[in-house]
Amino acid sequence: MQKCxxxxxxxxxxxxxxxxxxxxxxxxxxxxxxxxxxAPAAPAAGAQAARSPLRPSAYRxxxxxxxxxxxxxxxxxPVRSAPLLRMTGRGNTMVLTFDDGPDPRYTPDILDTLAxxxxxxxFFVCGETAAENRDLLARMADEGHVVGNHTWxxxxxxxxxxxxxxxxxxxxxxxxxxxxxxxxxxFRAPYGAWNRATFQxxxxxxxxxxxxxVDTLDWTTPGTRTIVERVENGAAPGVVVLSHxxxxxRSQSVRALRDYLPQLLDSGYHIxxxxxxxx
Ligand SMILES: [Zn+2]
Numbered sequence: 623m624q625k626c627x628x629x630x631x632x633x634x635x636x637x638x639x640x641x642x643x644x645x646x647x648x649x650x651x652x653x654x655x656x657x658x659x660x661a662p663a664a665p666a667a668g669a670q671a672a673r674s675p676l677r678p679s680a681y682r683x684x685x686x687x688x689x690x691x692x693x694x695x696x697x698x699x700p701v702r703s704a705p706l707l708r709m710t711g712r713g714n715t716m717v718l719t720f721d722d723g724p725d726p727r728y729t730p731d732i733l734d735t736l737a738x739x740x741x742x743x744x745f746f747v748c749g750e751t752a753a754e755n756r757d758l759l760a761r762m763a764d765e766g767h768v769v770g771n772h773t774w775x776x777x778x779x780x781x782x783x784x785x786x787x788x789x790x791x792x793x794x795x796x797x798x799x800x801x802x803x804x805x806x807x808x809f810r811a812p813y814g815a816w817n818r819a820t821f822q823x824x825x826x827x828x829x830x831x832x833x834x835x836v837d838t839l840d841w842t843t844p845g846t847r848t849i850v851e852r853v854e855n856g857a858a859p860g861v862v863v864l865s866h867x868x869x870x871x872r873s874q875s876v877r878a879l880r881d882y883l884p885q886l887l888d889s890g891y892h893i894x895x896x897x898x899x900x901x
Contacts, residue, residue, distance in 0.1 A: 699825040705816055705833035709860040715892045717862045718743040718883075719834060720875075721772055721810065724751060724758035725868030731876045732867050733761060739883055741893040742766045744832075746810040749774035749794030751868060752801060759801035768895040769798055770808035771829055776869070780815045788823050795827055807898045808832045830898060834864035840875040841866050849878035850885075857886060 709717060718736075723729045724747055736743055745762055747769055752759055762769050773779065773790040782790070791809065799805045809829035811820050816831065824831055836856030838849045853863055865875050886893060 699828050699830060701825040702821050702831055703818075705811070705814075705831035707833050708835045708862055709896055711860070713892060714859045714890055715894045716857065716860070716886065717896060718865070718879075718893055719746060719770075719810075719832075719862060720744070720865050720867040721746045721869070722751070722776065722866050723747055723868035724755040724762075725872065726755055726758065728872040728876050729755070729758050729867045730761075732879055733758075733765060733767075735876075735879050735883060736767070737765055739887060739893075741883070741887075742768065742895045743893070744768045744770055744808065744895055745867070746770040746772035746808070746832075747794070747798065748772050748776050748868075749790075749797045750776075752794070752797045756797075756801035759798065760803075763802045763804075766895075768808065769802045769806060770810055770832065771795055771798060771806040771824075771827075772810050773812055776812045778813055778815050779811050779820050780817045784819045784823070787819050791823055791827055791829075795829075832862065832896075835861040837864045838875070838878070840872070840878065841870060843871060843874055846874045846877045846881065849874055850882045853878070853882040854885065857889065857891060859891075 709715060718741075720729075720732060720743060723745060729745075732743075742765075745767055747759065749771075759769060771791060771794045774793045775790065777786075777790065779787050779790070795805055805827075806829055809820075809824040809827075809831055810833065811831070814833055816833075821831060835858075836853065838852045840849050849865070856863065865879070866872055867875065883893070
């Protein structure tokens with residue numbers, strides 16, 4: 623049993639942030655590619671079909687005071703013109719991210735592995751699946767992981783009107799805040815398809831755009847060994863790794879994590895989650 627299991631959700635989140643500070647990282651992320659990095663793939667990863675209609679959201683129309691942790695303050699988040707691709711700062715820290723979930727078939731196994739090695743990761747969830755698996759978001763919070771917004775129904779945002787993009791983001795923020803306990807501070811566009819509206823709306827909702835450095839392409843089910851090799855070959859300080867815990871058959875992703883996580887740790891990497899520079 624991991625120690626964080628006994629912490630309150632809020633304390634676990636704070637503990638996670640503190641551990642990043644102890645690792646000597648500013649928690650900043652950087653745009654642009656650097657040494658040993660790869661550009662995000664073109665629209666491809668983790669396709670999911672919309673399964674339910676998007677209802678109007680009252681998110682942000684609620685009062686900003688009340689019980690619970692403080693909300694991110696709108697207006698404090700910069701509007702970027704490109705997503706963040708990697709972490710900057712000292713230390714051999716890498717970030718593991720899992721998209722499209724949660725899925726009760728795979729997400730608990732991934733959480734178990736992360737807990738076994740006492741490391742924190744990021745989960746970019748879809749509101750549609752998050753709403754059906756609120757218990758898994760609560761577990762992510764209890765165990766110190768970071769939950770980001772990956773839209774409600776995983777559409778290609780660049781093909782949508784602004785109002786629809788906003789609805790996809792807001793509704794998902796609402797579900798995350800209720801189930802996780804805090805509003806998301808990070809946003810990732812499905813298929814890595816960003817445009818000006820996604821940057822503006824994400825910033826308006828207090829979220830930083832985070833892409834990735836290394837794409838495992840695990841959604842193509844290339845084989846567990848191949849996924850492991852892609853992570854190991856891409857490993858470098860500051861690298862953000864993209865995998866999926868939902869959106870299809872993900873047992874290879876689950877098995878690969880059990881293999882590459884201890885190897886990364888044995889190689890001297892610290893696995894952590896970024897802190898927001900603007901909160
Ligand atoms: Zn996705």
